[in-house]
């Protein structure tokens with residue numbers, strides 16, 4: 387692992403690191419914020435999954451989360467959203483597929499299956515690396531994200547309630563199997579058999595998940611993707627049917643941007659801090 391940069395921030399350190407990933411077979415960059423409390427011992431770790439077109443940089447420069455991470459004593463980890471440095475056919479042709487759009491799945495279709503393994507990368511390889519190199523407490527992990535990253539966060543939490551104690555999302559794609567962004571990505575990465583897609587659909591997983599901690603979702607009502615790509619009520623219905631407590635807050639006038647995310651970051655960080663406290 388190489389250090390790309392380390393910068394003092396709210397008395398902690400915002401770092402960016404690079405390593406050779408075995409999951410993706412490419413170099414990968416990721417960001418880690420360590421709060422001042424990490425100088426005294428392991429702190430809870432909160433994973434952020436970004437949306438389409440993002441790298442590890444969008445969250446750390448736009449969301450304003452470090453102030454609250456320092457207040458609550460939480461580490462933040464933000465991976466990239468896809469492998470980089472490849473030039474697969476069509477990989478860079480669209481903002482919603484290929485580079486910047488890994489959708490947190492393990493692709494099964496050529497040519498993506500050799501490298502687009504963001505599920506394994508985010509749930510296995512990177513956690514092991516972070517636990518080995520940074521003062522974080524693996525027994526206290528939370529996860530949140532935005533849009534495509536909200537999809538990833540909800541899926542990973544619902545699938546693994548033993549690993550994560552808290553989850554929240556900003557404008558998540560809650561049912562990718564039923565909206566154009568998800569249908570395009572899943573057909574490309576997972577193939578035409580829709581039965582294989584449901585393992586990556588939060589609304590589908592909610593029915594049978596053992597997750598029971600409260601889930602917080604914020605959604606702007608002026609979000610141009612609301613209704614077409616984002617269908618938060620579908621998750622609320624599924625979660626309620628599955629016995630999962632979920633709070634969906636429709637935020638008037640807010641769009642899909644990081645201005646929206648920054649506006650409600652304090653609430654999300656407090657949500658996670660409460661659930662990650664000892």
Ligand SMILES: N[C@@H](CCC(=O)N[C@@H](CSC=O)C(=O)NCC(=O)O)C(=O)O
Pocket residue numbers: 436437438439440444448481532533534535642643644
């Ligand atoms: N057509 C737009 C779409 C890209 C976009 O809005 N990306 C969002 C995430 S959308 C769902 O995953 C984002 O977070 N962008 C980065 C940012 O810093 O705002 C476009 O190509 O711009």
